[in-house]
Amino acid sequence: xxxxxxxxxxxxxxxxxxxxxxxxxxxxxxxxxxxxxxxxxxxxxxxxxxxxxxxxxxxxxxxxxxxxxxxxxxxxxxxxxxxxxxxxxxxxxxxxxxxxxxxxxxxxxxxxxxxxxxxxxxxxxxxxxxxxxxxxxxxxxxxxxxxxxxxxxxxxxxxxxxxxxxxxxxxxxxxxxxxxxxxxxxxxxxxxxxxxxxxxxxxxxxxxxxxxxxxxxxxxxxxxxxxxxxxxxxxxxxxxxxxxxxxxxxxxxxxxx
Amino acid sequence: xxxxxxxxxxxxxxxxxxxxxxxxxxxxxxxxxxxxxxxxxxxxxxxxxxxxxxxxxxxxxxxxxxxxxxxxxxxxxxxxxxxxxxxxxxxxxxxxxxxxxxxxxxxxxxxxxxxxxxxxxxxxxxxxxxxxxxxxxxxxxxxxxxxxxxxxxxxxxxxxxxxxxxxxxxxxxxxxxxxxxxxxxxxxxxxxxxxxxxxxxxxxxxxxxxxxxxxxxxxxxxxxxxxxxxxxxxxxxxxxxxxxxxxxxxxxxxxxxxxxxxxxxxxxxxxxxxxxxxxxxxxxxxxxxxxxxxxxxxxxxxxxxxxxxxxxxxxxxxxxxxxxxxxxxxxxxxxxxxxxxxxxxxxxxxxxxxx
Numbered sequence: 084x085x086x087x088x089x090x091x092x093x094x095x096x097x098x099x100x101x102x103x104x105x106x107x108x109x110x111x112x113x114x115x116x117x118x119x120x121x122x123x124x125x126x127x128x129x130x131x132x133x134x135x136x137x138x139x140x141x142x143x144x145x146x147x148x149x150x151x152x153x154x155x156x157x158x159x160x161x162x163x164x165x166x167x168x169x170x171x172x173x174x175x176x177x178x179x180x181x182x183x184x185x186x187x188x189x190x191x192x193x194x195x196x197x198x199x200x201x202x203x204x205x206x207x208x209x210x211x212x213x214x215x216x217x218x219x220x221x222x223x224x225x226x227x228x229x230x231x232x233x234x235x236x237x238x239x240x241x242x243x244x245x246x247x248x249x250x251x252x253x254x255x256x257x258x259x260x261x262x263x264x265x266x267x268x269x270x271x272x273x274x275x276x277x278x279x280x281x282x283x284x285x286x287x288x289x290x291x292x293x294x295x296x297x298x299x300x301x302x303x304x305x306x307x308x309x310x311x312x313x314x315x316x317x318x319x320x321x322x323x324x325x326x327x328x329x330x331x332x333x334x335x336x337x338x339x340x
Numbered sequence: 341x342x343x344x345x346x347x348x349x350x351x352x353x354x355x356x357x358x359x360x361x362x363x364x365x366x367x368x369x370x371x372x373x374x375x376x377x378x379x380x381x382x383x384x385x386x387x388x389x390x391x392x393x394x395x396x397x398x399x400x401x402x403x404x405x406x407x408x409x410x411x412x413x414x415x416x417x418x419x420x421x422x423x424x425x426x427x428x429x430x431x432x433x434x435x436x437x438x439x440x441x442x443x444x445x446x447x448x449x450x451x452x453x454x455x456x457x458x459x460x461x462x463x464x465x466x467x468x469x470x471x472x473x474x475x476x477x478x479x480x481x482x483x484x485x486x487x488x489x490x491x492x493x494x495x496x497x498x499x500x501x502x503x504x505x506x507x508x509x510x511x512x513x514x515x516x517x518x519x520x521x522x523x524x525x526x527x528x529x530x531x532x533x534x535x536x537x538x539x540x541x542x543x544x545x546x547x548x549x550x551x552x553x554x555x556x557x558x559x560x561x562x563x564x565x566x567x568x569x570x571x572x573x574x575x576x577x578x579x580x581x582x583x584x585x586x587x588x589x590x591x592x593x594x595x596x597x598x599x600x601x602x603x604x605x606x607x608x609x610x611x612x613x614x615x616x617x618x619x620x621x622x623x624x625x626x627x628x629x630x631x632x633x634x635x636x637x638x639x640x641x642x643x644x645x646x647x648x649x650x651x652x653x654x655x656x657x658x659x660x661x662x663x664x665x666x667x668x669x670x671x672x673x674x675x676x677x678x679x680x681x682x683x684x685x686x687x688x689x690x691x692x693x694x695x
Contacts, residue, residue: 119583121560139391194406201407286403290365290410291390301370301393 106319113312120309130313140314143298147278150209150294154216155274161217162224162273163266167258169225170232185222192219193286200287207289215287216277223276224269231265232258267329275322362387364616367400367411369393369603372464373624374632381623387616404429404608412611413620415603419675421460422453424606430459431609437618440625443645447667448602452674460604461621464633465640467659467670468511468599470592471573476502476564484592487519490567491538496545504557505567507549509688510673511599512539515567518596524671527680536687540694549692555579558589569601570659574638593658597669600662602642634660 112120116127134140165181184192196215197207205211239261243253259266281296288297295318299311364385366373370393378389392411394400397420405427416424424430435441441461448462472484480498482489489495490503505512514524516535526532547563557563558576566573570591577589605624607617623629627645634641634650640660641647647655658666676684 117583119556119559119579121556121583124583194402197403197406197408201409207408207410285399286406286408288392289408290367290392290412291363293392297393301395 109312110316110319113309113316115309115312118308120307120312130309133310134313134317137310139293140295140298140310143293143295144314144318146209146293147295150213150216151274151277153213154220154277155270157213158217158220158273159224159266159270162221162269163228163262165221165225166228166232166262166265166269167254169229181225182222184219185226189219189280189282193283196283197286207287208292211287211289212284212292212294215283216273216280219280219283220273220276223272224266227269227272228262228265231262235261271325271329274325278318362613362616364389364613364620365410365412365611366391366620367394367414367608369415370395371637372415372603372633374636377624377629377632380629381620384623385616385619389620401427409608409610410612411608412613412617414606414608415463416606417603418451418601418672419453421451421604421606422675425454425459429609430606431611431614432458433461433607433621434614434618438622438625440622440645443625443627443630443643445642445644448642451602451672454604460606461625462642463603463605463624464630465600465602465642467570467593467640467662468506468515468567468601469570469573469659470594471558471566471568471576472590472592473558473561473564473587474590475587482565484590485595487515487594487596489565490546491516491519491542493541493545496542499565500545501547502562502564503546503566504548504550504554504563505546506569507551509684512549512567513684513687514599514671514673515594518594518598518669521596524597524599525674527676529683532683532687536691539691543691543694559583559585561585561587570657571637571639574657574659578638591657591659593662593666595669597671600640600670600672602672 112123113130114126114128115123116129117124165177169178169181193215196211196218200207200211235258240253240257243257244250248256279296281300284294284297288294295314299307299314302308302311362385364387366389368391373391382389394403397417400414400416401420401423404424421430438461441457444462448465449457451457451460454460470484470487470489476499477484482495482498490505496503505515513532513535516538517524517526517531520531520535520538522528522531522535550557550566554563554566554568555572555576556579558566558573559580573589573591580587580589605621607614607621611617625643627643627647628649630641630643631646631649633639634646634654638654638657638660640662641650647661650660654660662670
């Protein structure tokens with residue numbers, strides 16, 4: 084018994100180390116006093132100071148946040164609607180329509196969206212990137228919401244209807260609160276998918292629209308400095324903050340239900 | 341509803357950038373214009389330069405081919421200009437607005453793909469040469485002025501596992517051709533196979549095909565000899581000196597000749613502001629402005645007027661201002677026909693698979 088427990092612990096530790104060690108190294112090296120960043124030289128906050136004055140990087144981060152925020156809000160609303168519809172009306176075509184954008188290769192989606200925007204004469208910029216992100220996030224939100232709905236007790240809604248609630252009221256007062264953990268999880272997923280997307284963003288971004296991943300990628304040719312580590316660390320902090328906030332709003336998110 | 345408080349600022353944020361002042365959209369490589377140059381240009385044109393970056397010529401081609409627009413000036417490399425011209429992506433330059441064109445060394449004008457420079461003018465350039473750790477190479481007594489040192493097992497035996505070559509079939513075949521005494525653009529199938537054999541024999545001695553992290557490997561001291569781009573090797577030495585290394589990273593110009601890559605300024609066919617684009621190109625053809633880029637990243641300079649503004653230690657480098665006898669052996673790469681491309685890809689796959 085004890086042996087099995089030790090084995091489980093080791094397996095868990097190895098798995099967590101594999102997941103979090105690379106992130107920890109990124110954070111540690113953001114404080115490294117060496118442009119090369121090949122070995123540890125000394126502690127410094129210089130890279131964060133530099134970052135604070137790097138207008139290009141800040142603008143890129145601003146664009147990324149704005150797009151991610153817009154994409155997650157809109158795709159959560161639409162994705163939740165799609166998820167509920169997929170659960171309620173068992174049409175065969177609907178899941179295919181909603182889920183295809185997840186399944187097709189990103190590069191195909193990127194090129195297709197670019198050609199589509201060009202055809203419609205949409206100026207490439209923040210709006211085109213945000214629309215593209217919404218398009219591929221909807222499917223992810225819908226999946227999570229549908230999964231949550233599948234585990235829901237239908238009799239609760241029937242009870243609400245018996246007590247005189249309109250279908251709308253039943254949805255707002257019963258269904259939505261029950262699936263909220265799924266909705267929040269979907270929104271978080273959409274946010275993170277949007278903020279680190281490269282391929283689709285690359286194709287749909289226009290002249291002058293730079294997001295964080297695009298900015299970092301274009302810097303790789305001229306060697307990555309700890310400034311990139313610093314900006315990644317800040318991003319991780321933000322993600323962490325979002326998860327904390329989300330679990331506060333909907334505590335059951337972390338509980339297995 | 342609280343949502344309303346969120347939606348309004350968001351809408352504003354999306355709508356505001358549309359209200360534009362005078363803007364020039366530059367599609368450029370990252371870190372490929374000196375910040376002080378940019379500031380002076382913005383002051384002179386009373387406009388704002390908005391840069392977007394690509395990190396590969398194929399990225400630029402793919403994006404434009406799909407129909408993206410909104411860019412004024414772009415800076416593609418060598419024969420990428422050919423693909424852009426053939427694709428009808430460029431507009432002809434108005435020579436009357438580019439008086440500074442007279443500063444450019446005639447050796448870099450009139451390329452085979454843009455005769456008479458109707459669409460493109462040289463911006464900056466790089467050569468694909470040797471880069472080495474001077475302390476180690478001296479210690480081992482190896483030559484640094486010949487491709488033999490990365491292809492001949494006689495030399496390679498001494499630096500086994502300390503050499504990297506570029507992960508680019510075009511560049512590596514060109515270097516092998518130069519070593520074998522053929523032109524870099526050779527298309528004779530027999531010569532292709534000969535070069536492939538040469539590469540296969542040398543491969544066991546190389547640590548890697550590396551096109552991205554070799555700058556770091558050089559500066560750290562893991563790798564002593566590379567086949568790489570002159571700008572990268574310059575950068576590696578800058579980094580090594582800044583980190584207080586005891587060795588220097590030096591550029592080695594092979595006596596057999598090397599590949600030259602000239603980045604050219606071009607104007608997109610649907611550029612929103614061709615007027616600002618011409619202003620910018622003429623500005624960058626000024627000696628001082630062109631020199632600032634070389635001083636920043638050690639790029640080769642096709643501008644004769646730039647010499648007097650370039651740091652003396654840079655001016656002496658053969659990769660910055662190739663002397664006549666060196667320049668005569670530099671070659672720009674041509675685009676391959678589909679059949680040639682297939683052959684090269686097949687040989688490249690064989691090379692990569694060989695043990």
